[in-house]
Amino acid sequence: MAAPSSRRRQVPFLVGLVLILAALPVGWFVFLRELPPPTPPPAPVPTVAAAEAKKAVELELSDIEGLVEVRHGVAGAWAPATKGMALRATDVVRTGDGAYAVLVNGEAVEVRMASGTEVSVEELTDSLSRLLLANGMATTTVRSGQRHTFELTTGSEVVARTGGGTFTMTNNGKGTVSVGTRDGEVALLGNGKVVIVRAGQQSIVRPGKEPTEPAPVPGSLLLKVAWPGDKALRQHELVVTGKTDPGNRVEVEGVVVHADNEGRFERKVVLPEGPSAVKVRAMGVGGLVGEEKRDVVVDTKPPKVRLTPEAIWKTTTKGVTTTGAPP
Structure with a gap:
């Protein structure tokens, strides 16, 4: 009868032992395990400064000689230009007699204004320069490979456009426009018609007329x-x-x-x-x-008259010359 009693006493012991062994991992995890370092707070998001406005594309007066004037904006007043001056849309440049000016748009475009010429800036972007030739003569060089289009207009329906080359345009201020190309080619639009003026050719647009067919530059000038x-x-x-x-x-x-x-x-x-x-x-x-x-x-001076007493009293009567003294 003692054996069953002994086994009954061992059962709680074994159960307790199992519970203790089962609790050891939990205790290690709770009390003995090295806790990971606390997660650092998220780094503050840097304040992003407002992006600067993209710098406006400008023309530069790279060279001037003689009387050159600039007007900034439609309501601006004419003032002497200075070398290195920046020009933006709506600005106007004019050259006096015997003067000239050179405008550049980075490495892409160069415009040489002859004397007695007026040019206004119509539009400037990284890919397009558009100027208005009010009167006079301007020679433009557009460097190939710059992916830049240049347009020179006269304020009417006449537009010369090129992506590379050198051409000269004149405008007499009364509707007659002439374009001559020295290098590359130029698309000339006038009164709804487009002609391609290639190197060594020229074309004329008269008031209300279409451009003439491009013809070789003549060998002499009238x-x-x-x-x-x-x-x-x-x-x-x-x-x-x-x-x-x-x-x-x-x-x-x-x-x-x-x-x-x-x-x-x-x-x-x-x-x-x-x-x-x-x-x-x-x-x-x-x-x-x-x-x-x-x-x-x-010679606006009156001729000199030399008189002598003899000449004063000298008279001619019926072809006979006589000389006498006063009565």
């Missing part, structure tokens, strides 16, 4: 001046008239004269007393230059 018949002038003013090819640029004594749609021009020149040399110069978009010069003498 310039005829109607000089006075007598080189001796009795007044200080001389009206110089003449004719050249339509679209050519004309200078009379260094002053730009805008020829009409047929190439006729006229300018009144004021000359000093004594000898003068009057020069007339014409330039075409193909690079041709013509010049005429005339030497004149202005």
Whole structure:
């Protein structure tokens, strides 16, 4: 009878032992296990500064000579330009007689303005430059490989466009526009028609007309001046008239004269007393230059009259010359 009693006493012991052994892992996990380091708080998100506005594309006056003026904005006043000045959309540049200016848009575009020329900036982006030639002559070089398009317009329906090359455009301010290409090719749009003006060619757009078919630049330039018949002038003013090819640029004594749609021009020149040399110069978009010069003498002084007593009383009657004294 003792054995069963002993086994009954062993059962609680075994159960307790099993419970203790089962609790050991739990106790180790709860009390003895090295706790991982606390998770650091999330790093503060850096405040992102507002992105700077993208710098506006600008033209630069890289070179100027003589009287060059700039007007900033439509309501701005004309002021002397300075080398390195930046130009943006709506700015206007003009050159005086005997002056010139060079505009650049980075490495992509260079525009050379001749004297007596006015250009306004219409649009500037990384991929497009659009300028307006109000009057005068401008030569543009667009470097290939820059993925840049250049447009030169006259404010009407005439637009010259190129992605690479060199061309010259003139505008007489009265609707006659001429384009000559020296390198590459230019798409010339006028009154709904587009022609491609390639290197060595030129085309003319007259008021209300389509561009002429591109033709080779002529080997000579027309310039005829109607000089006075007598080189001796009795007044200080001389009206110089003449004719050249339509679209050519004309200078009379260094002053730009805008020829009409047929190439006729006229300018009144004021000359000093004594000898003068009057020069007339014409330039075409193909690079041709013509010049005429005339030497004149202005003498407005009355002729000297020399009288003697004998000459005063000398008379001629019926072909007989007699000399007498006063009564």
